[in-house]
Amino acid sequence: MISAAQTGVPAPVLSVRGLTVSVRNGDGPALVRDLSFDLAPGETLAIAGESGSGKSLTSLAIMGLLPSALRSEGGQVRFDGRDLLTLPESALRDIRGGRIAMIFQEPMTSLNPVMTIGAQLVEALDAHETVSRSKARARALTALVAVRISQPERRMGQYPHELSGGMRQRVMIAMALLLRPAVLICDEPTTALDVTVQREVLDLLRDLQRETGTALILITHDMGVVAEMADRVLVMRAGQMVEQGHVRQIFSTPAADYTRELLAAVPRMGKGCGARPVPASAPVAVLRDVSVRFDIRSGLTRRVTHRVHAVESVSFQILPGETFALVGESGCGKSTIAKAMVGLVQHDGRIELAGRLRGSLDAQGRKALCRDVQMVFQDPMAALDPRMRVGDLVAEPLQIHAIGTPAERRARMFELFDLVGLPRDSAERYPHEFSGGQRQRICIARALALRPRLIICDESASALDVSVQARVLALLDELKRDLGIAYLFISHDMAVVENIADRVAVMYLGQVVEMGCRAQIFGNPQHPYTRRLIEAVPAPDPDHLRPAHLRPAGEVPSPIHPLGAGPVRMELRDIGGGHLVALPSSTMESAA
Amino acid sequence: MHRYRFVLFRPLQFLPVLFGISVITFVLVRLIPGDPARILLGTRATPAAIANIRAQYGLDDPIWVQYLYFIKNLLAGEMGRSTLYKIDVLRLIGTRIEPTLALVGMGVLLALIIALPCAALSARRQGRIADHAVRLASTAGIGFPSFWLGAMLILLFSVRLGWLPVSGYGQGFADKLVHLVLPGLTIALSLSAVLTRSLRAGMIAGLQSDIATAARARGLPESAVFWHHVVPNALLPTVNLLAVNIGWLIGGTVVVESVFALPGLGQLMVRGIFTRDYMVVQGVALTFACATVLINFLADIVTVALDPRVEL
Numbered sequence: 090m091i092s093a094a095q096t097g098v099p100a101p102v103l104s105v106r107g108l109t110v111s112v113r114n115g116d117g118p119a120l121v122r123d124l125s126f127d128l129a130p131g132e133t134l135a136i137a138g139e140s141g142s143g144k145s146l147t148s149l150a151i152m153g154l155l156p157s158a159l160r161s162e163g164g165q166v167r168f169d170g171r172d173l174l175t176l177p178e179s180a181l182r183d184i185r186g187g188r189i190a191m192i193f194q195e196p197m198t199s200l201n202p203v204m205t206i207g208a209q210l211v212e213a214l215d216a217h218e219t220v221s222r223s224k225a226r227a228r229a230l231t232a233l234v235a236v237r238i239s240q241p242e243r244r245m246g247q248y249p250h251e252l253s254g255g256m257r258q259r260v261m262i263a264m265a266l267l268l269r270p271a272v273l274i275c276d277e278p279t280t281a282l283d284v285t286v287q288r289e290v291l292d293l294l295r296d297l298q299r300e301t302g303t304a305l306i307l308i309t310h311d312m313g314v315v316a317e318m319a320d321r322v323l324v325m326r327a328g329q330m331v332e333q334g335h336v337r338q339i340f341s342t343p344a345a346d347y348t349r350e351l352l353a354a355v356p357r358m359g360k361g362c363g364a365r366p367v368p369a370s371a372p373v374a375v376l377r378d379v380s381v382r383f384d385i386r387s388g389l390t391r392r393v394t395h396r397v398h399a400v401e402s403v404s405f406q407i408l409p410g411e412t413f414a415l416v417g418e419s420g421c422g423k424s425t426i427a428k429a430m431v432g433l434v435q436h437d438g439r440i441e442l443a444g445r446l447r448g449s450l451d452a453q454g455r456k457a458l459c460r461d462v463q464m465v466f467q468d469p470m471a472a473l474d475p476r477m478r479v480g481d482l483v484a485e486p487l488q489i490h491a492i493g494t495p496a497e498r499r500a501r502m503f504e505l506f507d508l509v510g511l512p513r514d515s516a517e518r519y520p521h522e523f524s525g526g527q528r529q530r531i532c533i534a535r536a537l538a539l540r541p542r543l544i545i546c547d548e549s550a551s552a553l554d555v556s557v558q559a560r561v562l563a564l565l566d567e568l569k570r571d572l573g574i575a576y577l578f579i580s581h582d583m584a585v586v587e588n589i590a591d592r593v594a595v596m597y598l599g600q601v602v603e604m605g606c607r608a609q610i611f612g613n614p615q616h617p618y619t620r621r622l623i624e625a626v627p628a629p630d631p632d633h634l635r636p637a638h639l640r641p642a643g644e645v646p647s648p649i650h651p652l653g654a655g656p657v658r659m660e661l662r663d664i665g666g667g668h669l670v671a672l673p674s675s676t677m678e679s680a681a
Numbered sequence: 682m683h684r685y686r687f688v689l690f691r692p693l694q695f696l697p698v699l700f701g702i703s704v705i706t707f708v709l710v711r712l713i714p715g716d717p718a719r720i721l722l723g724t725r726a727t728p729a730a731i732a733n734i735r736a737q738y739g740l741d742d743p744i745w746v747q748y749l750y751f752i753k754n755l756l757a758g759e760m761g762r763s764t765l766y767k768i769d770v771l772r773l774i775g776t777r778i779e780p781t782l783a784l785v786g787m788g789v790l791l792a793l794i795i796a797l798p799c800a801a802l803s804a805r806r807q808g809r810i811a812d813h814a815v816r817l818a819s820t821a822g823i824g825f826p827s828f829w830l831g832a833m834l835i836l837l838f839s840v841r842l843g844w845l846p847v848s849g850y851g852q853g854f855a856d857k858l859v860h861l862v863l864p865g866l867t868i869a870l871s872l873s874a875v876l877t878r879s880l881r882a883g884m885i886a887g888l889q890s891d892i893a894t895a896a897r898a899r900g901l902p903e904s905a906v907f908w909h910h911v912v913p914n915a916l917l918p919t920v921n922l923l924a925v926n927i928g929w930l931i932g933g934t935v936v937v938e939s940v941f942a943l944p945g946l947g948q949l950m951v952r953g954i955f956t957r958d959y960m961v962v963q964g965v966a967l968t969f970a971c972a973t974v975l976i977n978f979l980a981d982i983v984t985v986a987l988d989p990r991v992e993l
Binding site: 149154182183185191193199200203204213248261264 | 889890891892894895896897898899900901902903905909910913914917987988989990
């Protein structure tokens, strides 16, 4: 910063040359190979890539924080006229936090749970400057005010678990900017956050950068975030740079094939093709006034004093062969609906699946219902027993329901492998031998084994890299067309939903606030919360006109109510063509 | 302070636990073969005298009536009379509880003094010679039985070097402390082995955690990263491990007190069993069980104090 101002030439603050990271004593390929880039003062450089591309290792190598099993074995990281890779630990310590700061993806696991926010801020300051206790506290408080946290004074005495995810990331940013570093490295800073919170944190980062002139290295897999934030982009793949350039050039005329593929795979808003008309027939699922509430007990007698109103009076139906999407942010109750549908939580109201009323079934009937309704979860590795061969995993539902002879089951298993595009000879292997996308295919094959009429996909594509995600979504779409199954597609990602859904219901605090076909929801969003969600999605286009600053959302109101009280129920009104919108109520207006 | 409200109502939840303990100790002692009246009067007692005693002590009543008498007496602070010492069992326990408490306290204190630095050394030099040495020593500590370890310590420090007394409890605070060093060390060597392993694992995980990486990225010196961010989080699971082990230790004092001739509850228990002094056995067993309940309660309080996330 200072040198640039003095000379008038934008000499880079940070200059990386030929950086190579490899496994200590290992002879495998280097994890980062021959990486070079410059970071100009005040600019934002995005390092984009999919998982395993080495983008996070690059940031750790710059900070000298590589795990002990790895080492940077070549190249230079020049900062302030010194090579960080050869600096002794004590000199590096002054630079870390003081001159180059870093924030991480998971604010919860990066903050110490047993130390107050204030103590952690003061400690970070103490590590670099000798200031009095009261002065340090005052500066910590100023930093919290700067990141626009509500009630900063109170936050100082709170512990990390008492704050929401967005507030925790604000605290991390406050801590990073406490000492006015020349460079701030953000490693997936908004990946763990809800989309509206992501929008606020991105806005905050951009504003703070403008005020302080800090150069930003933004590590992300999200091309939307790249387009919004970056001045320049460096695309990485398998430890190597694919290309780098100005953000407009990367998005409009990418030079490398990989960049083109990556950009093509990104789900885009406003690109959803018209919904296919579904022939009118008996619905596979009908939900009427479904509510799920969890009791909170307290006091001496463990009496129920409060209830979590997770789902409140939700009604919808799903027709055969359609994809019905439930969207909303974390805690809105979308996954709880799925759990109620498969019988994992108790519910009030009517849930009718494949013509049978869920509540009226005996154990036998509930088992039979599993044949018609199957689930695919978010994390395929957690959903697959690591000690079973994948062929057995896929055939297991058939075995549980005693369908066919072993030979027939085996034949069906191979059929399913063909259907989801897995090689037949992989049936003898174990889940850990597959990639994330392949594992999700295994889960889909298992869900298909019983020829269900409805598959509930709970964030099934959310944990996957974009290119893999695009292929899994295409597979789901293809299976729907060929087999005529219906999906309940649960997602937080508006762009994905716009690309796959036929009909959409938007949920907020346990209630549906807007429901309609894809064109109605995305083309003519009526409810303020739906608009907020759509506007918050970062567009993978640097020239996209961003809406003016959204009003800060503040905290989502609590779904916990005292016994006897409850949330204000929203009435859905048809504004034409089956487009249902919640009547504006006072609570929603103030929140959205 | 609402997080500490459980201190008020948790003792109510002890009631069913204490009921269970009282039933089990009562029944177990009655299961010991032999007629207490005959033991009281000796082998040459006349049947009439035995019948007399049986009636006097209510031994002919149904067992649940006997249990109700037992509870009634217990609530009045009566645990019966020791046949050997000829005094009230509660008073007897009162005179013998101090050495046992002091022994357990000394053992836990020494164990922590050994375990914390060993675990820290081991975790920060993982895979190096110091780490291997600590791990070997802790395996050995778990492996050696305390009666053997105690005897070896006596041989070395008392017989060979003459630094510490061989056995007994002594008079006065300083003298008692000196007498407690070897028995305390015997307990500490095996207890610290268990604690070291748990702490070491927690610290190694902590050193590789995001918390530690984020703290280093803020420029904190490694010592601050370790003592402020790694150790407090590694201590949390160890508190419960320690509570479980103290419960087990209280039973273990039976052996250590015998080896070092400490006049504590453990020794009282052993003598009570050998002389069929059933009231003493019952009273000491009850005391041990209640102590275990109390220690777990204390561990809960410590956990809440150390971890702001815990609500009980």
